[in-house]
Amino acid sequence: MSVTDRYWGLRDWFPVPRRNGRFYVIRWVLLEANRLAVTGALVTFMFSALMAVGWIWTFEMQQVLTETPAVQTILSSLLSGIILLVSIVVSINSIVLSHDITSVEAQEDRVRGVVEFRRDIGRLTESGESPTDPAAFLGLMASVIHDRATALEAVATGNDEELNREVQEYVEEVVRTVEPLGDQGDSASGADFGVLWLGLEADYGVYMERSTTLRRSYEGDLSDAFEERLDDLVRAFRLFATGKEYFKTIYYTQEVSQLSRTLLVISLPSILVTASAILAINAQLLPEVWVFGFPPLMSFVATVFTVALAPFLVLTSFMLRLSTVAQRTAGAGPFSVQQ
Secondary structure (H helix, E strand, C coil): CCHHHHHHHHHHCCCCCCCCCCCCHHHHHHHHCCHHHHHHHHHHHHHHHHHHHHHHCHHHHHHHHHHCCHHHHHHHHHHHHHHHHHHHHHHHHHHHHHHHCCCHHHHHHHHHHHHHHHHHHHCCCCCCCCCCCHHHHHHHHHHHHHHHHHHHHHCCCCCCHHHHHHHHHHHHHHHHHHHHHHCHHHHCCCCHHHHHHHHHHCCCHHHHHHHHHHHHHCCCCCCHHHHHHHHHHHHHHHHHHHHHHHHHHHHHHHHHHHHHHHHHHHHHHHHHHHHHHHHHHHCCCCCCCCECCECHHHHHHHHHHHHHHHHHHHHHHHHHHHHHHHHHHHCCCCCCCCC
């Protein structure tokens, strides 16, 4: 692996600029970043914020921490919340994974559908290529849709200037949409989700509707060759739509499974640290080490609070992407909802 490839591979851990030199920090946080990187950023921000409050409000904060049982009450609530949170997320994960626990007949129908879908993809090209990974599938569909859109424009030449102009605009929009799908190295992030998101982000519904409107508006004026090429393009969009919806299924399954696994790993040490801190505060066994000039109690409480909130920060990082994907893909398809 070259130095350049390693540099681009860091895009799921750090918001590095694209090849055009621009930063997309919000997009990186919501979609492209590794969820552990976002969690680490949130944990760092939480700890820094607590320490900053203690530095700005030193004497008052020290009095609050030592003269009230608020710390123990909050930590006890967080401890209960962690256990409840893990139980809920694991239950959701079980529901998602239950989709794969079906009868033999259902599994047979699923396999038959996959075989038919791959056969249809193979018919799109002369070589019968039927890729298995999302990146190759997106590249193949981008090439097929691009070629069929170009062929559509080639047979649209005629005396009707309005039809020619509308077809040209339609083809240009289609080509502009599928171009990023064929250049994953420049558009996608270093994470596996980067390639997956390219397929989720492409909105095919508007072009399928546009083809229907085009045929209805110029009914009787279109040549047989044009209608045949238009049917070929719509057929390619339908196969792409099927693959795109399946990408969403893959993504949700993988993301929820990763969330459950990460949450289980983070929650156990968080529970142990929180419970130990409650016992230490109750027994007045607190550290007496000053860290960067901060009082020992302030550093101790900030650390414990950050560790106790870690499971919720993990949930936040994953839900940011889950909710963003759900929102942005809800308006794609045969019906579009304008935000």
